[in-house]
Structures are given as structure tokens and as C-alpha cells.
Amino acid sequence: xxxxxxxxSHVSKYTRNNPYVSTVTVNELLTAxxxxxxxxxxxxxxxxxxxxxxxxxxxxxxxxxxxxxxxxLAALPFTxxxxxxxxxxxEIGLEExxxxxxxxxxxxxxxxxxxxxxxxxxxxxxxxxGPENKEKAEDYCWGRxxxxxxxxxxxxxxxxxxxxxxLARLTPRMYSIASSQAVHTDNVQTTVRVVRYDSHGRSRxxxxxxxxxxxxxxxxxxPIFLHSNQNFRLPEDNSLPxxxxxxxxxxxxxRAFLEERQAAGHPGKNWxxxxxxxxxxxxxxxxxxxxxxxxxxxxxxxxxxxxDQAAKVYVQxxxxxxxxxxxxxxxxxxxxxxxxxxSRMAKDVETALLxxxxxxxxxxxxxxxxYLAAMKKxxxxxxxxx
Ligand SMILES: Cc1cc2nc3c(=O)[nH]c(=O)nc-3n(C[C@H](O)[C@H](O)[C@H](O)COP(=O)(O)OP(=O)(O)OC[C@H]3O[C@@H](n4cnc5c(N)ncnc54)[C@H](O)[C@@H]3O)c2cc1C
Numbered sequence: 486x487x488x489x490x491x492x493x494s495h496v497s498k499y500t501r502n503n504p505y506v507s508t509v510t511v512n513e514l515l516t517a518x519x520x521x522x523x524x525x526x527x528x529x530x531x532x533x534x535x536x537x538x539x540x541x542x543x544x545x546x547x548x549x550x551x552x553x554x555x556x557x558l559a560a561l562p563f564t565x566x567x568x569x570x571x572x573x574x575x576e577i578g579l580e581e582x583x584x585x586x587x588x589x590x591x592x593x594x595x596x597x598x599x600x601x602x603x604x605x606x607x608x609x610x611x612x613x614x615g616p617e618n619k620e621k622a623e624d625y626c627w628g629r630x631x632x633x634x635x636x637x638x639x640x641x642x643x644x645x646x647x648x649x650x651x652l653a654r655l656t657p658r659m660y661s662i663a664s665s666q667a668v669h670t671d672n673v674q675t676t677v678r679v680v681r682y683d684s685h686g687r688s689r690x691x692x693x694x695x696x697x698x699x700x701x702x703x704x705x706x707x708p709i710f711l712h713s714n715q716n717f718r719l720p721e722d723n724s725l726p727x728x729x730x731x732x733x734x735x736x737x738x739x740r741a742f743l744e745e746r747q748a749a750g751h752p753g754k755n756w757x758x759x760x761x762x763x764x765x766x767x768x769x770x771x772x773x774x775x776x777x778x779x780x781x782x783x784x785x786x787x788x789x790x791x792x793d794q795a796a797k798v799y800v801q802x803x804x805x806x807x808x809x810x811x812x813x814x815x816x817x818x819x820x821x822x823x824x825x826x827x828s829r830m831a832k833d834v835e836t837a838l839l840x841x842x843x844x845x846x847x848x849x850x851x852x853x854x855x856y857l858a859a860m861k862k863x864x865x866x867x868x869x870x871x
Contacts, residue, residue, distance in 0.1 A: 499535065499710045500710050503710075504544075504710045505531070505708070505709055506708055507529040507673075507706065507708070508706055509701050509702065509703055510703060511526065511527065511674075511703065512526075512697070512702060512703060512705075513525060513527075515676065515769045515770070517766035519766050520763070521762060523698060524677065525677050526770075527701070528674045529543065529672060529673050530672050531672055537662055537711045538666075538713070539665050539738060539742050539744075540662075540714050540718045540741070540869070541662050541717075542659045542661050542712045543659070543662055543673050543675060543710070543711055544660075545697075545707055545708070545709050546655075547657070547696050548655075548692075550690070550692075550695060550700065554580060556632045557583055557635060560632055560636050560639065562643075563579055565579050565580030566578060566579065566580070567645040569648070569649065571586050572586065572649070579645045579648075587652040587655055588652055588653040588656070589632065589652060590630055590631070590691075591626070591630060592629045593653065594622045596631060596652060597610065597613050598614050598615065599651040600634065600641055601615075602650075603641060603642065603647055607638060610641065613625055627684075628684030628689075629685055631652060633687075658694070659712060659871070660676075660677060661675070661734070661735075662674065662737065662738065662741050663737035664740070664741055667744065667749060668744045668747075669744075673709075674740075676737040676740070677697050677698075678733065678734045679695060679698035680694045717738060717869045718867070719751070720820045720865075723749070723751035723752065724753050725817070725818045726753050726754040726755070727742060727756070728756045728814055728819050728820070728821045729757045730824070730834050731757065731824045732758070732761060732799070732800050732825050732826070732830060733760070733761060735826065736769050736770060738824050739822070740774075743782060743783060754784040754819075755784055756784055756785040757783055757786050757787070758787045758788075758789070758800040758803055759786070759788050759789075760789035760791065760799055760800040762790065762791055763790050763792050763793055767790070785810075787800075788803070800830070800834060801830075801833045801837035805841070808837075808840065808841035808844050808845070809845065811841045812842060812844065812845025813845075815842065815860070816845070818865070819865070821865060821867070822867050823867075823868045823869070824869045824870065825871075827870035827871055830870075839853045839857060842857060
């Protein structure tokens, strides 16, 4: 067997349906306690032969927290000891089903619609169900979880098995890999922002990130799998420059890229734009990045800390300030990468990129669009946004 075939067979041995039971070997807070955010660095053990490439992600199969399960059970006429059939028709206890199989987190319209089918005469549910009530139902779902639905519409579920009809399956959460295996042979590292918020009178947390934040000390076992992403890769020609835009947890794959390029001695230049709220509390991997900058592997390091001055500054503003050099790098054949928030950042970064291209070309927006389209065709514009 060739090395490549051997490696890919190892990667595919563990999947979301057949995960590897990994052990948490490091779980550290990256943000300072006074930060408004809570971002953690997590290292998970791998079995020899499990391989990944910078740009890949790791999938984690989470469990709902016990308190959330207990709250749901308290809102239902069940004890948790009832027997149910899971998605594979395997008989398990209801408590286990609610903890490990069913999505009891963030409420979806689908759950409302399914519940309305079970209780067709319920006037309150009727007002939220169906396509005609889409907007109302979306408003209702915002900030609510399944427990709220059960509290607001008690008595609508009569049989434990009906929960499988109303609730979606608990799915794995993906995390960009933040490490290079050229440096860390036996583990995979991630950068996780813990989701916590209060809404409708309850303290909530993200299922997976809450688990990693509160209930995954060193030694905890977690089912994981590696997920290849061929659309997010370092330049094939390792002499070409890389421009990386990675605010917040978007830094993760770029830490992996930089570790890889440093370990392999790639001659290509590297430029990182990192952004967060405050330098003092939110500069993720500061020491390592500054070392890389000092050592030369990170040619340029630009940071944007939005709350450190009166006027908010973001990564796209740093791109604008450095538009000429950015365009010069693109002309040298640089690859341009974006990772992190899909809702606003990715769009704002693309706008700033198009502006830099138009300025560099001394051309029109249409010409900038064509230039970017050509970059995409050459796989020199890659995004991993979520
Ligand atoms: C390819 C890929 C790579 C990713 N890489 C990373 C990464 O490197 N690091 C990382 O941290 N994440 C990453 N993510 C996101 C990650 O997969 C999870 O989606 C994230 O951790 C939240 O999952 P959770 O289970 O903790 O939260 P969930 O239980 O899924 O809940 C999250 C949901 O809660 C709701 N919510 C959040 N805040 C509020 C609020 N204030 N008010 C009301 N509702 C709210 C939102 O609807 C949100 O979608 C990545 C995602 C993908 C697809």
C-alpha cells in the first residue's frame, strides 16, 4: 500500500457514525477572565495513523448537559426511565436519548410543525405552525429551546417515542483544526468560542461549546472524527505567499497553516490579519504569533482590536490601510484565505479585497470582480466561514 492510500484509509476508519473516542489532553482559556468572550484552546488525542492536513476540521459528537435534560424531563410527564427506540431502532432509556441522541437545544420551526401534527386541535400551536406563520414561528424560536416549547404547550406529547418525531437528531459540531501534525503528531488542536447567553429567563449555552467549556477537563473522553476539507489548502507551490484573514476563532486554521509552513520551511511569505475586541484580553495565541513574526515565518502581522479605541476598527479596515501592499502580494500570486464569521465579516472582507484590487488595477469595480473571479478559478481565494 502506498503511503497516501494508507493514510487515507486511516482517516476514513473513523467517521461521524463510527467516531474515535479521544481524550482531552489540554483545555485552556485563551481569553483573559475579564474578556466579554470565552475562547478555549483544546487538544484531543489521536490514535497512531489518524492523520489530518491544515485546513481540515475535527467533528465532535456532543452530549446535552444533564441540567438541560432534567429541565426537559421536568416539563414532560415522563421520568426518563421509559424505553424508546433510537434512530437505529436500538432500545435505550429516555434519559440517554435526550442526552445523546436528540437536539433539545435551539428550537426550530420543524419541531413546532411536528408538535402541531401531534396536537392538531391546540389553538396556540396552530398560530405558530405551517408556512403561513413562518415569521411568527421564527420570532418565537429566537432564544428559545425545546424546554420552552414544552413549558408553553404542556401535555402535547403523550408518548416518549413521539420525541423522535418532534426533535431533530443531535448532530456533530465541526471545529477548524488549529494545529499542524508536522509539529503535533499525536493530537489535534482546536480554538473554541464558548456560546453562553441568557434569554427568556434562562441561562443557556451551546451544546458542544458549553460541554467543552464546562464539562471537559483533561482526561475527559469525547467521540470525534477528522473531516477533510480539500477547498481550504495551503498553496500547492509552497513558494507562493499566503494572506490570511482570521478574526476571532477564524485564527484556528491559520495557526495550523503557519505551524506547517514553519516546520516544513516553506519559502512563501505569510501575512496574517487578526481581529478581536481587546488586545489585552482577546489576543488569541499572542505569544506564538509574535514569536513567528519575530522569527520571520510571519512576514506581516496586522491586528484590529475593535474596542481599544473610540472608533471601532476591524480586519477589513487594516486591509484598506494596507491596500497597496496587499495588491502587490496578489500580483506575486498570493493565495487569499478567510476564516470565521460568515454573517458579516466574510462579506466586509470581500468588499475590502475588491476595493484593494480596483485601486491596484486603477480599474473599475467590474475589473476587480473579474480579477477576483480569476483568483477563484485558480483556487487562490478560499473561504472557511461558519
Ligand atoms: C466548518 C466549520 C468550522 C468551524 N470552526 C469553528 C472553530 O474553529 N471554532 C468555533 O468556536 N466554532 C467553529 N465552528 C462553529 C461550531 O461548529 C459550532 O457551531 C459552535 O461551536 C456552536 O455550537 P454549540 O453546539 O456550542 O452551540 P449550539 O447548541 O449549536 O447553539 C448555537 C446557537 O445558539 C444560538 N445563539 C447563540 N447566541 C445566542 C444569543 N445571544 N441569543 C439567542 N440565541 C443565540 C444561535 O442560534 C446559534 O446558532 C465551525 C463550524 C463549521 C461548520
